[in-house]
Each structure stands twice: as structure tokens, then as C-alpha cells.
Amino acid sequence: MSRISIRKLEQSYGAVTVLERINLDVASGEFCTIVGASGCGKSTFLRLLLSEERPTRGEIHLDGAPISEEPCADRGVVFQRYSVFPHLTVMENLILPLELRAAPLSGRLYGRPRREARERAGHLLSRVGLDHARDAYPKTLSGGMQQRLAIAQALIPKPKVLLLDEPFGALDPGTRLRMHEILLGLWEEEKMTVFMVTHDLKEGFKLGTRLLVFDKLRWDPDAPQAYGATITYDLPLEDHRSPPPALVAEAEAEAPRQTSRPCNPRPCNRGLADVAR
Amino acid sequence: MARAINRRPGRSGQILLGALPFVLLAAAYLLASDARLAVNPNDKLLPSLESFAAAIDRLAFQPDARKGTYLLWADTWASLQRLVLGLSIATALALTAGIAIGLLPMMRAAFAPVVAALSMVPPLAVLPILFIVFGLGELSKVVLIVFGVTPFLIRDLSFAVAALPREQLVKAQTLGASSWQIVTRVVLPQVLPRLVGALRLSLGPAWLFLISSEAIAATEGLGYRIFLVRRYLAMDVILPYVAWITLLAFLLDYLLQRLSRSAFRWLPGEQSL
Structure with a gap:
């Protein structure tokens, strides 16, 4: 079992609110993909789920109990x-x-326990197709x-x-497709609940059983940081695993608007001019 | 005609070019020495090769008339003992303190400022204090090396620890690692190459502190000897000693470099020294 329930979650840093009013129930074994504009708090949400940060308000429960503090x-x-x-x-x-x-003090296994550990890991190793590279250092891997x-x-x-957290963001498209197959295969096998942040809307639709879209519902042009993002769409994806064309069009139209939002409304050049004077 | 930035020496050309300055220096010395000795055969400033050979033979291969020891080897042994002991203590201190300060926010808050302040104290300025507190024996010389080198090592190491990607520490926690296990399995192995690098950079200062403390108060040691014979303008002893010290320093550096190359094969190419 691995049921997640989130109540009235809010995360703010000083006057900057990143996330607000997030309520979510995720059944055991769901695959939630999370999409949204850059800087809308997707990664913050993941860090909260991970306990890397503590929420300002609200609670996250895993199987009915609050998640641990670290x-x-x-x-x-x-x-x-x-x-890695x-x-x-x-x-x-x-x-x-x-x-x-197994070894709280040394953190190392030797002899037979080590061989057994290697055997246990061997299955996963071949599942992800790295059998041939078992003794390679990560620097030599793609x-x-x-x-x-x-x-x-x-x-x-x-x-x-x-x-x-955008696990395939740095990979080329062909590699990505193979990674999708491997990830879905492992998910079917292990039956864990998955939260995956992605920039790629198609990836979100293809992999998830449920798609969460983060965006700001409230937007004050004079105080752009006053309101945080929340879950604006919560789509079950059992049947249609591709984005509705209208949504893709909207996302593509939205992209420039997102980047053109001024982060810092003050003119930047003034400081330079002052220095020059 | 290729641009100057694109002209490269071949393999033998590289060796030849590298050796050239050494040959020129040696030739210049010999010419100057010959010129001076021609004017005054008793000149002590630029001794001939024969006087060097005689001095080396006397110091390295003939027992000293007064002490009955072979001075060069006794000096070398005494100096290396102090140097290695000092650097070992400094390394042990730096590993403990550097990782603690770099990894544990509480330790960083408590000790980073004091280490930063201590690293600004000129070590030779505290040498008199060390002589007063620890006496004129071995201890004060070793402590000077420790005091001179440790703050730099601690700071360098704590920066290296703090520069480890946050993702690694989070990942280690999700794999079930305790703080201790993170230190031993994640942090320590990854900062060891940096430690060796910092240690190599510390060799120069360590020799400086060693020679200085030996020059001021010692009864044997490489630094003691060259400052002792300075009174007699004994360049025939001083120059071979300087060359010998340089060779020892080079060998220590070379050994650490070899160690780094063979022990840390996981390092990406551009990071291996």
C-alpha cells in the first residue's frame, strides 16, 4: 500500500508564495505525471513529497500517517x-x-552477504539492460x-x-522512448506509486494514469509573487493517452506568455547608469 | 606558416625543450664559476664541480668526525620525520574537521569562522609562541607545520564537501543512509582526491615552515645544516643541500600524484590531476 493524501498544502518563502491550496488524494500504484510552466512549483512540490523541505502549511500523509520529517x-x-x-x-x-x-557501521558487505546482494541486484541490472556495464564507472556511461x-x-x-524530477529531460528523443518502456515495465512489476515531473506534455500523457497540471489561478500583476500555483487540472488518463489537441495548442500559446512575465519589474539598467555617474 | 598557438613540439622535441633551460642554467653557472675561480682559486661563492663532489662525499659518505654519523642522511631523516609527522597530523585533523564543517550545518556555524580567522594568522608569527609553549625540541617544529597547513586543508576540504551536489545527499538518504554512512560511503571517498590535491599544494608551505623552524632552533636537519654552514660561506654544502631538498620535495609531490592517479580511477578525465 502506498496511498498519498495531501491537505491544504502551502509553501512560501517569506513573501513569495510558490504553492497554495493543494488538496490531492492519490491511490496506491497510480502514476501521476506533473506538468506546468517553468517556476510554477512542480519541483517544490516534489521536494515536499520527498521531505527535503517542510511545508509552510498543510499535511502530507502516506498510508494515513504523516510522512517522516527527512x-x-x-x-x-x-x-x-x-x-548516481x-x-x-x-x-x-x-x-x-x-x-x-545491512551494515550500519561500515556500510559495506564482504564475502557471502556481498555475493547475495550482487545476485539480488543482478535482476534489476538486467531489467534496465546494464548487464554488460556492471563494473563500469558512471563517467563512462551515456x-x-x-x-x-x-x-x-x-x-x-x-x-x-x-x-x-524531469528524469529524461537531458536525453535525446530515441533514448527517451526506450526509457519510457523500461520505466513502465518496472512500474508494472513493482507496483509503487509514481510522481513524475516533466516538461514534455506528450510524455506526461503517455506515461501517467493521471495528469496534474500546476498553474496559478490567481494572478496580481502588481505583486506577481503574492499567489502560488495550485493543481488546475487533474485528469484521469486511463483511456486516452495522448493530449487533446486543444490543450497542446493552449500550452504552446501559453509558453511565450509565461516567459514574458516580468520577474523583476524594476528597470535593470538604472543601477548601471548610477554607477557610471 | 602555422600560427604560434598551433605549433606543437613532437615527443622528443618536448623533452629537448624541457631540458634546455636546465642545460642553460648549468652552463651559465659553470662559466661564471670558472671565471671567478680563475681570478681567485679560493673563491667560495661559486664553487667548482670538484668542490661539490668533495662536500657531498664528506657529508654523505664519511662519518662526521665529531658525531660519528653521516650528516646528510641524519639531517634528511630528521627533517623528513618532522615533515611527514606534521603533514600526517594536519591531514587527520583536516579530514575530520573539513568533513564535519562541510557537511554538518551545526558544525559549520560553530567552527567555520574560527578556521577562517586562524587561516589568516601568519604561521611564522606564532613560531615564538610555539617555542615558548612547546620548547625548542621536535614538538614545536611539528606543531608549526600543523598550524601552518591545517587551516588551509580544512577550508579546502570543507568547500569540496559543500560543493557536492545536493542531489547526492538527498539520494543517499532515500537509500537509507545515516549521517555516518553518508560520511563514509558518499562524502569521504569523493573528497579524497581533493585532499591529495590540497596536500600537494601544501608541500611547499610545509617545507617552508620546516626549514624556518630548523634554522632558528635545531641540532640537526636539512634547514639547520644550511643555516649553520652559512656562517662559513660554504656554498659547496648549501647548494647540494638545496638541490637535495628540491629533489625530496619533487619526489613527495610525484608520489602523491601517482597515488591520486591510481587510487581514483572513477574521476572524470578533466578532474584527474
């Missing part, structure tokens, strides 16, 4: 970059969680291989929830 093994994560440990080989990266659990390793590593502790 990141722990019930919620796994894959970031866009820096997700560069000083460990592929196999060492994979057995690290098992070593950490971006796609590193992300496959990161996903496999995150799944070793059997997390209830897997959080993915």
Missing part, C-alpha cells in the same frame, strides 16, 4: 542529474542500499544509461513512492 527509504527519487554516485561502479551503486541497510542506473538504484530499497 528523506527516507519509503520514498525513492531520481533527479535529472547527479543521481560517480565513485562507485554500476554494481556498487546498485548494492549500496543493501549494504547501508546519459541514458546513467538514468537507467539511477532508476534501478532508487528501486532497490523497494520504496512505496518513486519521485522523478
Whole structure:
């Protein structure tokens, strides 16, 4: 079981409100994809789910109990970059969680327990197609291989929830398609709940069982940071796994508007002119 | 005609070009030495190769008349002991404090300012204090090296720890790592190359502090010897000693570089020193 329920979640930094009024119930085993404009708080939402940050207000419950106050093994994560440990080989990266659990002091396994850990990790290794690279260091792997390793590593502790922060954002389209297949396969096998932030609307529709769109409902031109984003669309995707054309058109039309929103309304050149004088 | 920035030496050309300045320096010395000795055969400022050989033979291969020891080796042994001991203590301190300050926010708040302040104190200025507190024996010399090198090592290491991607520390926590396990399995292995690099950079200052403290108060050691024979203008001893110290410093640096290359094969190419 890995049911998530979120009540009245709000996150603000001083006067800047990033997220507000978020209420969400996610059943065990759902695959939620999260889309929205840059800077609308998708990643903040993921950090809250991860307990990397504490929410200003509101609560997140996992299976009825509040989530722990710091990141722990019930919620796994894959970031866009820096997700694997560069000083460990592929196999060492994979057995690290098992070593950490079994040996609190040294964090290392030797002899038979180590061989058993390697066997346990071997299955996932071949599932993500990295059999041939088991003794390679991450620096020699391609971006796609590193992300496959990161996903496999995150799944070793059997997390209830897997959080993915634009995991395929840096990959080329062909590699992405292969990653989709691998990820969906692992999800069917492991039955964990998934939250995946993505910039790619099509990816969001293809992978998710449910699509969450983050955007600001309230917008004050004089105080652009006064209101935060919330979940504006919550679409179940069981049947139609591609974006309705109208939505794609709207998202594409929206993109320039988002970037043209002034972050800092004061004219920037004044300071320079003052210095020159 | 290729541009100057595109003209590269071949393999043998590289060696030849590298050796050229050494040859020129040696030739210039020999010419100057010959010229001076022609005017005054007893000149002590630029001794001939024969006097060097005689001095080296006397210091390295003949027992000293008064002490019965081979001076060069006794000096070398004494100096290296102080240097290695000082650097080892500094390394141990820096590893502990550097990782604690870089990784633990509470430790950083408590100790980063004091380390920053200590690193600004000129170590030679506290040498008199060390002599007063620790006496004129071995301890004050070792402490000077430790005091001179440790703050830099701590700061460099704590910056390296703080520069580790936040994602790695979060990921380690989601894999079930405790703070201790994060130190031993994630942080320590990744900052060791930086430690070796910082240690290599510290070799120069460490030698400086060693020679200085030996010059002021010692009964043996490489620095003690060259400052002792300075009274007699014994360039035939001083110059070989300087060359020997340079060679030792080079060898230590080379060993650390080799260690870094063989021990940290996981480093991306541009980071390996």
C-alpha cells in the first residue's frame, strides 16, 4: 500500500508564495505525471513529497500517517542529474542500499552477504539492460544509461513512492522512448506509486494514469509573487493517452506568455547608469 | 606558416625543450664559476664541480668526525620525520574537521569562522609562541607545520564537501543512509582526491615552515645544516643541500600524484590531476 493524501498544502518563502491550496488524494500504484510552466512549483512540490523541505502549511500523509520529517527509504527519487554516485561502479551503486541497510557501521558487505546482494541486484541490472556495464564507472556511461542506473538504484530499497524530477529531460528523443518502456515495465512489476515531473506534455500523457497540471489561478500583476500555483487540472488518463489537441495548442500559446512575465519589474539598467555617474 | 598557438613540439622535441633551460642554467653557472675561480682559486661563492663532489662525499659518505654519523642522511631523516609527522597530523585533523564543517550545518556555524580567522594568522608569527609553549625540541617544529597547513586543508576540504551536489545527499538518504554512512560511503571517498590535491599544494608551505623552524632552533636537519654552514660561506654544502631538498620535495609531490592517479580511477578525465 502506498496511498498519498495531501491537505491544504502551502509553501512560501517569506513573501513569495510558490504553492497554495493543494488538496490531492492519490491511490496506491497510480502514476501521476506533473506538468506546468517553468517556476510554477512542480519541483517544490516534489521536494515536499520527498521531505527535503517542510511545508509552510498543510499535511502530507502516506498510508494515513504523516510522512517522516527527512528523506527516507519509503520514498525513492531520481533527479535529472547527479543521481548516481560517480565513485562507485554500476554494481556498487546498485548494492549500496543493501549494504547501508545491512551494515550500519561500515556500510559495506564482504564475502557471502556481498555475493547475495550482487545476485539480488543482478535482476534489476538486467531489467534496465546494464548487464554488460556492471563494473563500469558512471563517467563512462551515456546519459541514458546513467538514468537507467539511477532508476534501478532508487528501486532497490523497494520504496512505496518513486519521485522523478524531469528524469529524461537531458536525453535525446530515441533514448527517451526506450526509457519510457523500461520505466513502465518496472512500474508494472513493482507496483509503487509514481510522481513524475516533466516538461514534455506528450510524455506526461503517455506515461501517467493521471495528469496534474500546476498553474496559478490567481494572478496580481502588481505583486506577481503574492499567489502560488495550485493543481488546475487533474485528469484521469486511463483511456486516452495522448493530449487533446486543444490543450497542446493552449500550452504552446501559453509558453511565450509565461516567459514574458516580468520577474523583476524594476528597470535593470538604472543601477548601471548610477554607477557610471 | 602555422600560427604560434598551433605549433606543437613532437615527443622528443618536448623533452629537448624541457631540458634546455636546465642545460642553460648549468652552463651559465659553470662559466661564471670558472671565471671567478680563475681570478681567485679560493673563491667560495661559486664553487667548482670538484668542490661539490668533495662536500657531498664528506657529508654523505664519511662519518662526521665529531658525531660519528653521516650528516646528510641524519639531517634528511630528521627533517623528513618532522615533515611527514606534521603533514600526517594536519591531514587527520583536516579530514575530520573539513568533513564535519562541510557537511554538518551545526558544525559549520560553530567552527567555520574560527578556521577562517586562524587561516589568516601568519604561521611564522606564532613560531615564538610555539617555542615558548612547546620548547625548542621536535614538538614545536611539528606543531608549526600543523598550524601552518591545517587551516588551509580544512577550508579546502570543507568547500569540496559543500560543493557536492545536493542531489547526492538527498539520494543517499532515500537509500537509507545515516549521517555516518553518508560520511563514509558518499562524502569521504569523493573528497579524497581533493585532499591529495590540497596536500600537494601544501608541500611547499610545509617545507617552508620546516626549514624556518630548523634554522632558528635545531641540532640537526636539512634547514639547520644550511643555516649553520652559512656562517662559513660554504656554498659547496648549501647548494647540494638545496638541490637535495628540491629533489625530496619533487619526489613527495610525484608520489602523491601517482597515488591520486591510481587510487581514483572513477574521476572524470578533466578532474584527474
